[in-house]
Amino acid sequence: MSKKSVIIIGAGLAGLSTGCYAQMNGYESKIFEYHSVPGGVAAVWKRGDYLIDGGIHFLIGHKPGTPLYDVYSEICDIDSIDIADMTTYLRFVDETGTKSIEFTQDIEKLEQDLIQIAPEDEDEIRSFIKEINSLKGSSLLTDMGMSTAPPELRGRFDSLKEMWQMRGFMKYFMGKYSKSAVEYAEHFQNPFLKTIISYLFSPDGPMWFVIMILATVASGQLGLFKGGCHTFVRSIEERYKSLGGQIQYRAKVEKIIVEDGKAVGVVLADDSEHRADVVVSAADGKSTIFDLLGGQFIDDKIKKRYDTWKTYDPMSGVSLGVSRTFDDEASLNAFMQKEPIQLSDRDVPLVYLRIFNHGDVFAPEGKSVIQVILETEWDYWKNLRENREQYENEKNKLAQDIIRRLEKIYPGIAGQVEKIDVSTPYTTWRYTLNDKGSPMGWLMTKSTIMEQIPRTLPGLENFFMAGHWVLPGGGVPSSIYTGRNVIQILCKRDGKEFRTKSED
Ligand SMILES: Cc1cc2nc3c(=O)[nH]c(=O)nc-3n(C[C@H](O)[C@H](O)[C@H](O)COP(=O)(O)OP(=O)(O)OC[C@H]3O[C@@H](n4cnc5c(N)ncnc54)[C@H](O)[C@@H]3O)c2cc1C
Known part of the structure; x- marks a missing residue:
C-alpha cells in the first residue's frame, strides 16, 4: 500500500518536529518553508566575524532524566549538541550600580541575599523561595502537562489524569502566584525588590512562570546553546532528512486547497500546486486561518481568540560585536536605568543585556557579542518601516542610546564596538511571518493557560495545526510537542500505533 502523503507548512521547530514524527510513522512528508533556512524564530545570522544569535535564550530540560529530554532525543541528537548549564539566571543591578543580586542555582543564598x-x-x-524549593527537581518543570493527550485524543479520564499529574501545580493557577509579575510585585514593600520581581521575566507574564524558571535553574535544567540555537535546529533538520523527509526552502504557501471540506494541498507563491493526503500548518496561526484558508473554518472560540487574546510583545534586539571579553559576567543581566529608555510610547526602565560568553563561536578570540533585548510595539516599527530612511534612523538612534548607556556600565566600551546589528518586530515578521512579530505566539495568562486549543479546525478534514499558536505560552517545548500531537492524532485516526522511532 502506498504511503499517505503529508504537506507541512513551515520549517520552524514545530514543522520539523511534525516532519520527524510523520516520517517515523510511515507517512511521506514534505515541508514548504518560506525562508531560506530552517528554524523560524530560532534564528542566527552573521555580521562580519560575529555570529548573532537572535533566537532561543535558554532550553528547558536539556539533561537526561526529564520527559522533555526524552522528546528532544526522539527528534535530534541532543547529546551531541553543546549545551552549558545556566547556573545563574539573571544578575540584577540597581540604577546606581552599587546594589546587585544574582539569581543563581543556590536558592538558600538567594533567600539570604534578598x-x-x-x-x-x-x-x-x-514564601517565594519556599515555592521555588518545592518545585525544584519536579518533573512538572519539564513537562507542564504537555505530554498528556491533545484535545482531539482526550478520553473521559484524560482530564482527570492531567489534573492528577498537575495537582502540584494547580495552586499556581489561583491565588497570588497566578497574578502577573508586576501585580505580584506589589506584595513587596522594597522598591528595588518590586522592580526586580516585575522584570525577572516579562512583567505581564504570570508569577508562577518566574518561579518555575528559577526552580528549573536550581534543578540544573536550563541550558545555553554554546554553538548558537541553530545547532539545535540543524540537528532536528538532519534527523528529519535522515528519516527521508524533504524540505523546499524559499517556498511560500499562499493558499491551502480545500475540496469537499478536505484539505488536499497547497498553492505556492510561484503558483505551483502541490497535493497531499494531509496538510499541516506549522506557520503563523492568524495567516493560516484567515489568509491561507480564507477564514472559512472558524467558530466563535477561534474568532474570540484572534479578536481578543494578547500575543507576547515583540522584541527589538541591539547586538554589538565588541573587541573585549566579559569572562566572569552572568550571561543575562538587568541594569536599572536612572532615565528610562524611551521606545515608541513606552518607558523601558532597564537594560536587559545578554552576554554570549558561554561559547566561542560568537566572536573571534578576545572579542564578544553582547545583546540588549527590549520589549516593544509592533505598530510603531511597522509604521516606521513604511519610510525606510526613518526606520533606519530610528534603529541607529536606539543603538547609539544603548551604547551610551553601556558606556556608563562598562567604561570604554563605546570605542570597542566593531559591529552593530538592530533587529525589530518588523525583522521577525519579515523572516517568519509571525503575526505582529510575536516571538512566542499567545501570551500565557491566567485564562489562556487553561484553554485547550485543538490542533484541528471545525469543518475541515485532513488538516492540522502545530506550533506556538496552538499552545498558549509558546516556546520550544510547546512547538515540539504540538508537532508530535498532530502525528499522534493522525496515527489514531489511521488505526496505527504511534511510534517515536524510525520504522526501519
Ligand atoms: C528572541 C527569542 C527568544 C526566545 N527564547 C526562548 C527560550 O529561551 N525558550 C523557549 O522555550 N522559547 C523561546 N522562544 C520561543 C521559541 O523559540 C518559539 O516559540 C518556537 O521556536 C516557535 O516555533 P514554531 O515552529 O512554532 O514557529 P516559528 O518559529 O514561527 O516557525 C514558523 C515557520 O513557518 C514559516 N512560514 C510562515 N508562513 C509560511 C508560509 N505561508 N509558507 C511557508 N512557510 C511559512 C516561517 O518562515 C517559519 O520558519 C524565543 C523566541 C524568540 C524570538
Whole structure:
C-alpha cells in the first residue's frame, strides 16, 4: 500500500518536529518553508566575524532524566549538541550600580541575599523561595502537562489524569502566584525588590512562570546553546532528512486547497500546486486561518481568540560585536536605568543585556557579542518601516542610546564596538511571518493557560495545526510537542500505533 502523503507548512521547530514524527510513522512528508533556512524564530545570522544569535535564550530540560529530554532525543541528537548549564539566571543591578543580586542555582543564598536587600519583606521572600524549593527537581518543570493527550485524543479520564499529574501545580493557577509579575510585585514593600520581581521575566507574564524558571535553574535544567540555537535546529533538520523527509526552502504557501471540506494541498507563491493526503500548518496561526484558508473554518472560540487574546510583545534586539571579553559576567543581566529608555510610547526602565560568553563561536578570540533585548510595539516599527530612511534612523538612534548607556556600565566600551546589528518586530515578521512579530505566539495568562486549543479546525478534514499558536505560552517545548500531537492524532485516526522511532 502506498504511503499517505503529508504537506507541512513551515520549517520552524514545530514543522520539523511534525516532519520527524510523520516520517517515523510511515507517512511521506514534505515541508514548504518560506525562508531560506530552517528554524523560524530560532534564528542566527552573521555580521562580519560575529555570529548573532537572535533566537532561543535558554532550553528547558536539556539533561537526561526529564520527559522533555526524552522528546528532544526522539527528534535530534541532543547529546551531541553543546549545551552549558545556566547556573545563574539573571544578575540584577540597581540604577546606581552599587546594589546587585544574582539569581543563581543556590536558592538558600538567594533567600539570604534578598532578605539582606529588603529585610522589611522577609516573610514574603521566604514564601517565594519556599515555592521555588518545592518545585525544584519536579518533573512538572519539564513537562507542564504537555505530554498528556491533545484535545482531539482526550478520553473521559484524560482530564482527570492531567489534573492528577498537575495537582502540584494547580495552586499556581489561583491565588497570588497566578497574578502577573508586576501585580505580584506589589506584595513587596522594597522598591528595588518590586522592580526586580516585575522584570525577572516579562512583567505581564504570570508569577508562577518566574518561579518555575528559577526552580528549573536550581534543578540544573536550563541550558545555553554554546554553538548558537541553530545547532539545535540543524540537528532536528538532519534527523528529519535522515528519516527521508524533504524540505523546499524559499517556498511560500499562499493558499491551502480545500475540496469537499478536505484539505488536499497547497498553492505556492510561484503558483505551483502541490497535493497531499494531509496538510499541516506549522506557520503563523492568524495567516493560516484567515489568509491561507480564507477564514472559512472558524467558530466563535477561534474568532474570540484572534479578536481578543494578547500575543507576547515583540522584541527589538541591539547586538554589538565588541573587541573585549566579559569572562566572569552572568550571561543575562538587568541594569536599572536612572532615565528610562524611551521606545515608541513606552518607558523601558532597564537594560536587559545578554552576554554570549558561554561559547566561542560568537566572536573571534578576545572579542564578544553582547545583546540588549527590549520589549516593544509592533505598530510603531511597522509604521516606521513604511519610510525606510526613518526606520533606519530610528534603529541607529536606539543603538547609539544603548551604547551610551553601556558606556556608563562598562567604561570604554563605546570605542570597542566593531559591529552593530538592530533587529525589530518588523525583522521577525519579515523572516517568519509571525503575526505582529510575536516571538512566542499567545501570551500565557491566567485564562489562556487553561484553554485547550485543538490542533484541528471545525469543518475541515485532513488538516492540522502545530506550533506556538496552538499552545498558549509558546516556546520550544510547546512547538515540539504540538508537532508530535498532530502525528499522534493522525496515527489514531489511521488505526496505527504511534511510534517515536524510525520504522526501519
Ligand atoms: C528572541 C527569542 C527568544 C526566545 N527564547 C526562548 C527560550 O529561551 N525558550 C523557549 O522555550 N522559547 C523561546 N522562544 C520561543 C521559541 O523559540 C518559539 O516559540 C518556537 O521556536 C516557535 O516555533 P514554531 O515552529 O512554532 O514557529 P516559528 O518559529 O514561527 O516557525 C514558523 C515557520 O513557518 C514559516 N512560514 C510562515 N508562513 C509560511 C508560509 N505561508 N509558507 C511557508 N512557510 C511559512 C516561517 O518562515 C517559519 O520558519 C524565543 C523566541 C524568540 C524570538
